[in-house]
Amino acid sequence: MASLREEIESRRTFAIISHPDAGKTTLTEKLLLYGGAIQTAGSVKGKQSAKHAVSDWMDIEKQRGISVTSSVLQFNYQGKCINILDTPGHQDFSEDTYRTLMAADSAVMVIDAAKGVEAQTIKLFKVCTLRHIPIFTFINKMDREARDPFELMENIEEILGIKTYPMNWPISCGKDFKGVYDRNAKRVLAFESDGRANGVKMVEEVEAELGDARLDDLIGAANHEKLAEDIELLDGAAEEFDLDAVQHGELSPVFFGSALTNFGVEPFLKEFLRLTPTPLPRKDAQSGELVEPCSEQFSGFIFKIQANMNKNHRDRIAFLRICSGKFERGMEAFHVQEGKNIKLATGTSLMADDRAIVSEAYAGDIIGLFDPGIFSIGDTLCTGKKHVQFAGIPTFAPEHFARVTQVDTMKRKQFVKGMEQIAQEGAIQIFRDLGSGMEEVIVGVVGVLQLEVLEYRLKNEYNVDIRMQTLPYEHLRWVLNDPEELDIKHLDVTSDTRAIEDMKGNPLLLFGSPWSINWAEQHNEALKLSEFGNLT
Numbered sequence: 371m372a373s374l375r376e377e378i379e380s381r382r383t384f385a386i387i388s389h390p391d392a393g394k395t396t397l398t399e400k401l402l403l404y405g406g407a408i409q410t411a412g413s414v415k416g417k418q419s420a421k422h423a424v425s426d427w428m429d430i431e432k433q434r435g436i437s438v439t440s441s442v443l444q445f446n447y448q449g450k451c452i453n454i455l456d457t458p459g460h461q462d463f464s465e466d467t468y469r470t471l472m473a474a475d476s477a478v479m480v481i482d483a484a485k486g487v488e489a490q491t492i493k494l495f496k497v498c499t500l501r502h503i504p505i506f507t508f509i510n511k512m513d514r515e516a517r518d519p520f521e522l523m524e525n526i527e528e529i530l531g532i533k534t535y536p537m538n539w540p541i542s543c544g545k546d547f548k549g550v551y552d553r554n555a556k557r558v559l560a561f562e563s564d565g566r567a568n569g570v571k572m573v574e575e576v577e578a579e580l581g582d583a584r585l586d587d588l589i590g591a592a593n594h595e596k597l598a599e600d601i602e603l604l605d606g607a608a609e610e611f612d613l614d615a616v617q618h619g620e621l622s623p624v625f626f627g628s629a630l631t632n633f634g635v636e637p638f639l640k641e642f643l644r645l646t647p648t649p650l651p652r653k654d655a656q657s658g659e660l661v662e663p664c665s666e667q668f669s670g671f672i673f674k675i676q677a678n679m680n681k682n683h684r685d686r687i688a689f690l691r692i693c694s695g696k697f698e699r700g701m702e703a704f705h706v707q708e709g710k711n712i713k714l715a716t717g718t719s720l721m722a723d724d725r726a727i728v729s730e731a732y733a734g735d736i737i738g739l740f741d742p743g744i745f746s747i748g749d750t751l752c753t754g755k756k757h758v759q760f761a762g763i764p765t766f767a768p769e770h771f772a773r774v775t776q777v778d779t780m781k782r783k784q785f786v787k788g789m790e791q792i793a794q795e796g797a798i799q800i801f802r803d804l805g806s807g808m809e810e811v812i813v814g815v816v817g818v819l820q821l822e823v824l825e826y827r828l829k830n831e832y833n834v835d836i837r838m839q840t841l842p843y844e845h846l847r848w849v850l851n852d853p854e855e856l857d858i859k860h861l862d863v864t865s866d867t868r869a870i871e872d873m874k875g876n877p878l879l880l881f882g883s884p885w886s887i888n889w890a891e892q893h894n895e896a897l898k899l900s901e902f903g904n905l906t
């Protein structure tokens with residue numbers, strides 16, 4: 371039987387991020403294919419086919435062919451236990467994605483080879499850099515016309531401000547994409563294309579050294595020559611491979627491939643698993659000490675809550691990232707924020723449509739705990755005499771706002787319950803006018819589609835109809851001043867600024883433009899504003 375340390379050190383937990391359509395879902399699926407978790411590609415998602423992504427659970431997702439919520443996929447590959455935190459690619463669900471990144475130990479950034487870095491890549495990348503986790507780059511869609519690889523490197527470095535190190539190098543692109551050169555092994559991997567397989571099966575590779583005469587046949591003489599030139603250029607370039615810089619998120623190892631045809635997926639997976647860290651220690655916010663993953667004591671934090679995940683299981687699930695030790699079903703743990711021991715009766719791991727009941731899990735794993743309404747995002751659970759408390763998960767400032775009222779005032783109870791539960795999940799943030807009640811709520815979301823999801827869920831899950839009026843604000847700032855010292859009702863602000871409060875009574879300001887934020891800061895010297903709030 372594997373020891374606690376062996377179990378934990380075999381874990382690799384990461385998230386895949388990308389701008390919508392760059393190929394995140396396709397790459398995830400291919401990793402599952404190579405990992406042996408699925409037998410044929412196409413079972414994770416087929417927008418046009420009858421099959422739906424493992425993470426598609428809500429009708430709205432099916433209607434639109436996008437995945438709304440993040441789920442976790444676990445599989446074993448070459449002795450490693452891999453947890454992929456699947457994040458919705460659609461830009462409107464970025465809040466959830468941001469939070470999921472808090473639970474990952476590294477990130478894989480998928481970039482479309484024809485487009486380079488896109489808007490959503492930049493946002494997600496910034497969140498990764500907040501935590502200094504390693505970021506790997508997979509430049510996808512090399513089977514199509516792609517930008518020059520040197521130019522793509524430059525594009526990443528310039529826009530994202532991270533250094534890059536190509537781990538492999540593409541041999542041509544489009545229909546002529548013949549393989550990659552592995553810079554570490556100094557070998558060419560020529561892909562044996564099988565037109566019939568069309569990416570459903572794994573791809574065969576032939577290995578050869580640069581200069582090997584067989585390569586003229588395998589990849590073409592002109593490609594062979596061009597590759598030799600490129601490699602000489604690359605090897606002469608100043609950037610050295612520096613594992614330490616990779617581990618601190620300062621250098622991104624770059625891989626080229628095509629998730630659709632499977633070209634380059636396996637070389638990527640192998641190298642990625644070699645370089646990506648085992649579960650990272652997390653900081654106890656109180657003592658500032660690091661909690662070691664292999665500690666005998668169990669600890670973890672809730673990073674996501676989801677109600678009514680499945681109509682067959684009307685329930686609420688709290689997703690826990692285990693940070694240290696071992697989880698056993700039925701164990702007791704101390705719920706730090708509530709200040710009491712609770713029994714962790716049921717753990718679920720989510721894969722496909724089934725929910726397997728987990729009886730044990732280790733640091734690095736994500737488990738779903740049934741939540742009778744006791745958990746909030748950012749909560750810590752732990753065992754042992756010395757309690758730890760992980761830092762809260764930042765709340766990202768919403769960018770769209772709407773005033774929401776219930777149509778039928780008799781349904782006030784359901785309305786309040788629905789709004790509060792959905793807000794607790796972190797899908798929306800709720801505010802109100804200073805000193806007002808719950809009859810009218812101001813809702814803030816990161817993506818505008820979340821407003822539709824709110825309306826849909828209130829109707830379907832809580833049987834409440836609402837009226838929604840969008841508000842002309844785009845920026846929200848938390849006011850850090852003590853309300854005793856600064857009364858936000860009497861600030862010198864522009865007419866498109868509005869003072870509101872959250873449900874705990876914390877003061878905030880809504881602004882119509884960045885210009886109004888500047889105005890407020892300049893005309894109210896004492897005013898201290900922050901872009902991030904804290905859920906805990």
Ligand code: G4P
Binds near residue numbers: 415627
């Ligand atoms: P996302 O999760 O990042 O949003 O992207 P997704 O994997 O859904 O891929 C977006 C589209 O790009 C899909 O096509 C997918 O088949 C295609 N794609 C992904 N990887 C590659 C690749 O390596 N090469 C090429 N040529 N295409 C790729 P679609 O037509 O929008 O959807 P579908 O009907 O094929 O699912």
